[in-house]
Amino acid sequence: MTSIQKALKSHFGFEKFRSQQQEDVVNAVVKGDRDVFVCMPTGAGKSLCYQLPAVLANGITLVVSPLIALIQDQVDQLQARNIPACSINSKLPAQERRSILEDLERDSPCLKLLYVTPEMLASPSFQPCLSSLSARGLVSRLAVDEAHCEDVVRSLNLRHPLSFSTPVFRSNLRYDVIFRDVLPDAYTHLHAFIKKALGDGPAGQGCGIVYCRTRDGCEEVAHRLTRLGVSARPYHAGLKTADRTEAQSDWMQGKVSAIVATISFGMGVDKPDVRFVAHWNLAKSLASYYQESGRAGRDGLPASCRTYYSSQDRDQIGFLIRKEIARIQKKRGSEKEQDRVAVTDFEAMVAFCEQEACRHATISQFFGDGRPDCAGACDFCRDPRVVRAQLEAAARLSTRTGPAQSREPSGPFGFDPQLYAGGRKGYGFERYDEDSGSDKEDDFENRKKEFGNLFRKQMKMRKGSGVKEVFVPPDADCPLREASSQRIPKLTVKAREHCLSLLQSTLDSHQEAAVLEESSDTRSLAVEMEHEVFRSSKSANLYKASVLKRVAELKKGADGVTSPPVGGGENSSHGDGLTDSKPDPSSSSSSSSCGDFLGFTPASQVYSLKRKRVGAGLRGSSNPFQTAAELLSREHDVSGGGAGAWSGAGRDAQTADAPCRPGSPEAGEGRKRKTESADSPPPPAPAPPRL
Incomplete structure (x- = not known):
């Protein structure tokens, strides 16, 4: 030895x-x-x-x-x-x-x-x-x-x-095809097949595999077989690891007669006494079917391999294959040989089920071998009349698919490289199963990754095309302040210049209506107002909305908007852009000063006349910010800063009921006198003028 x-x-x-x-x-x-x-x-x-x-x-x-x-x-x-x-x-x-x-x-x-x-x-x-x-x-x-x-x-x-x-022919495997569409009860038929297959082996020994395409199919078939008296367990990626391990262990030890699994099960499993392999759904290719059915009879004893064929499976799987091919072709932008091979392999599987020929001969010819001596090891060679009767019955229910052409061996040594799992040209058919059988990625991680990709795609679509706009620099004579600044995305210099011209035209029209003093520089005032809006805005939409708000307020100047001074800077007090260069104790900044004297207030302005709660830094405007100069001036006014704080209170009281020009100092003084007379003691008399 x-x-x-x-x-x-x-x-x-x-x-x-x-x-x-x-x-x-x-x-x-x-x-x-x-x-x-x-x-x-x-x-x-x-x-x-x-x-x-x-x-x-x-x-x-x-x-x-x-x-x-x-x-x-x-x-x-x-x-x-x-x-x-x-x-x-x-x-x-x-x-x-x-x-x-x-x-x-x-x-x-x-x-x-x-x-x-x-x-x-x-x-x-x-x-x-x-x-x-x-x-x-x-x-x-x-x-x-x-x-x-x-x-x-x-x-x-x-x-x-x-x-x-080695030739692919295995004489101990008995192949047959059953058309599920013509069966009155397919589950009962499967149960009888399992009982017969297990009865061929030694008493108390033998087991089998039932392959299903989906997880739900595994669960349903296992449940039906258990109810019919066959001990069966499902096996797929949707189960917990412990449950899958237990199911495989029970099957390996002979505690379970049948394991109902997706195509990933059995890869590398060395169990010699597998007496049957049943495909409840159509395989994706003849090469895949040969490998999966070949897990039966490894001990050399007779074993049965059965396919339950249905036109619904044929149509669904064919659709999935064509859909996957179209997706990959769209991704890579070209067609390859494996695209055609994927369809050809599936057609070969359909032909294996639908044609009137020896099953072993069809498999051998597909892989390039000669015709073997079947000797009754398939249903057609045992009784061709039964096969023809099935085909005639199925033809009444569904449209038959033409047989696929076999191809010559293409491997490096004169054999077909798809002898086992479909090879490189097998096109990864496992992706059509809900259980791919790969241990590289968990099923949950795949779903999580797909959801993340979908979420990012949707967010990108909402944000737009994502093409970055080119910033056009301002001209040399551009009047804007910080004209080259890009702090606000998607705000162009042209848009700012348009807003500036809008503000200036509004100020010019108010100067003609005597709302502004004749000496006011509307150009400079518009530049300062636009710059203040630019500095306080964070987006292009907010910037444009703020400019329109300023324009609307200016157009209401006839109802009491005081003359906005030229310039901003640190002496600006109002956050809405209509600022005072310095608080004037002799006049009021209320935007509705004339509403008390004209005798009529529109309903739309009633809310603006309501006294606002004054909080920290709030002067009744929408902007709570106040400069240090304003706070000091306000403190001086409230504490009664001498005759200067009320210098206008003692002048001609009879003018309080007289008509006043909107925005004039007299209007402000009259409103202050009317308000203070009701809520506070009269101010001290003004000091006599010096001679």
């Missing part, structure tokens, strides 16, 4: 290899003088082809595998056989990661197989460890598992590799 055969029995418990080809592959890998490329169908024993040589080699075999779940399953199996194996991945606890890295830093590590994902292999955190192992000559082999792509030979730079391939 050779060392290879001894290791096969002592470490893996097998007396002999599963096939002669598997033994040839192991011998070639152990010899190690050439690279080896292995293409075998599901259940042919590909993993053993690199695991057994790893046990015999000095050093570490680095295994690259796409899924963490697949890696963990193989690591658990190896550790159960006392073979030193571990994995470094993103879900590994920190303490366990440190322990593994410490072992890898030793001169003679205990590990025999180290599993990593492609992302971990390329990560900067793992590169130093890999470089250290390579520099010390501790990497004995590199194995790439589940290499579903055509360019694997070119990517790995394989030089004249030995190629091993």
